[in-house]
Amino acid sequence: MDRAEEPRRSKRVTITDVARHAGVSVAAVSKVLRNAYGVSPAMREKVQAAIAELGYRPHAAARGLRGRTYTIGVLLDNVRNAFFADILDGIRDELRNSEYTVLIGAAGFDPEEQAKTVRSLVDRQMDGLILIAPGTARDEVLATAASTPTVVIGHHDTADTHDSVVDADDIGAGLVVDHLVGLGHRDIALVSAQGTKANRWKRPPETVLTEGYLAAMERHGLAGHTRVHHAAYSDEGGFKAGMTLLTAERPPTAIMTGADVAALGIYRAAHELGLRIPDDLSLVGYNNTALAALAPVQLTSVDQAGHTMGATAARMLIERVEGRRDRAMRTTMTPRLVVRRSTAEQRGR
Amino acid sequence: MDRAEEPRRSKRVTITDVARHAGVSVAAVSKVLRNAYGVSPAMREKVQAAIAELGYRPHAAARGLRGRTYTIGVLLDNVRNAFFADILDGIRDELRNSEYTVLIGAAGFDPEEQAKTVRSLVDRQMDGLILIAPGTARDEVLATAASTPTVVIGHHDTADTHDSVVDADDIGAGLVVDHLVGLGHRDIALVSAQGTKANRWKRPPETVLTEGYLAAMERHGLAGHTRVHHAAYSDEGGFKAGMTLLTAERPPTAIMTGADVAALGIYRAAHELGLRIPDDLSLVGYNNTALAALAPVQLTSVDQAGHTMGATAARMLIERVEGRRDRAMRTTMTPRLVVRRSTAEQRGR
């Protein structure tokens, strides 16, 4: 029982059609397309006219078989993270007027799922990869980086196969601690992500952040007052962390977090416990996402210049893709504190 | 001056390698891969062993040249819209255990940019496309739909070349008006997106929403009280709209919007004007994004079941891609009102 004939999907215009129409060889058209060496102005003009006339667009998948696909793949765990959106914007703006297209693989948090997505991107012949704080096993990232130019955003681990763009999270943590201490706080707790274990990244952002926090506290002579609580960077994670910390025997007067969204969860917990912000609790986020600036929120946060990070990553990647650089490099951004209304002088208790 | 030799990018394992290793023909391996007809159990086993042993993965770009790429492309204007994230999750969950990969093209709001992105997706041989509220010219969408299976989310325009998934936005508007009228409000304003013009979509969500609003107001005998204000669905857009509406001669006592993020802009405007929510102004969002539920916000909103919409769109698309259906269809979701703390009884003024 055969189904009725396929609804004739219209045929694509190919390079052969263009060549025939212009009365030249396929090779010549290809040269014009890639503006390779050895094309006379007359030839170029003829071919370009034919391209325009037929509305020809190169078939990226076919291109990929030999040369480039002019496609950059971006791995993301979570579309909801507004900070990642900033990075994406940066990438997009940098690449807007190039011939490259950006495709995003949104993988979720599961490391295996992420690994699968990275493989998908490689199998689809991406010219280059930007991995935003990948949870994938480090070895696997190094392996793909060996065959496809790769930029890793977030992890501080150095490597000579891939480039890196990171934020000086330790300095960021220091900024926050300084600010809070300046307001008279001493019991300052940090809520950061659980340091991932199995994937073998030694220096994910949360680790560096924690180090910076500990160092800054020590610098202020508050080593005995440190408290690090691990929680998922989500509303729920923040809520639970907030509940735990704020109902403890000696609750902190200020809490800083590694992500704005977690800070909002803490906000909710404080609310539920009848604590006012900033009167009873100072609260600081991280990443300065749109969330933090939102009217009813007004969260003090640390700005990471996501846009710049994205743009930088894209620029570095293209250098590699086009073979203009063959040594790994790393760019470090400097964070900046943005003070809003969620932090205030500590009142005696 | 030639650069030092390329750092030898490691070679891929190809189907030929697998065939050689298993001692069979390339064609046989291909058959096993696609589990096509005409493969003996012994053959299947041998080949699968070879695949596992060599760690072979099919090269999607090469596949695309003849058959499928097992890739679904999603067009998005704005990663920041949390509602779209819900849709994406739905798509991803539906496709998780299939062999398809989802790649996202984030295009921004510019219609030309979006058109470019759609073309990019087509050129990369996506097996199917999901377009979320595309701003691209309708004709162009119809043209691509003629050659690549396509599902359009959001626009209510009917078409026989592509499938559609929409929300009954008119009913959603009705729910809000009913709720607000039930609370005693009569001066209820609507802030919705500017109806797009040039792209020739006749029934984008905002148009349907506006119709529903007008119809509901009329049903309550409030036809004379309608006020529709156009604004961009962003914090800034909402802020400006709020300023205009709330400083008018006879300001509304309730404002409903087509997007949560715009409602937050209005929130900010109200704040700035010294109006309290919900005491002085009732405010309703749309889409019930994570934003609305956020602790400090607590925005009454309309839930569109983005997750289900995404999953449905994915299911419909795959049916088409695999040729199990050849007639266009449309699925309509029913919205649900989620009442939170941003709406209250209208106090006499």
Added chain:
DNA sequence: GCCCTCGTGTAGAACGTTCTCTACTTCGAT
């Protein structure tokens, strides 16, 4: 005039798959 070089153009292999077609078995019915 002859040989080189340079600039321009083309032929055709290659990329890694899918898929149509043909060839070879084997088995059952005649």
Added chain:
DNA sequence: ATCGAAGTAGAGAACGTTCTACACGAGGGC
């Protein structure tokens, strides 16, 4: 025994590009 069908395997073209290698003609230097 013979024929046909059914089941399985493989050869090789095709997909739309890139890219290497080569051919050809025009100048330039001797």
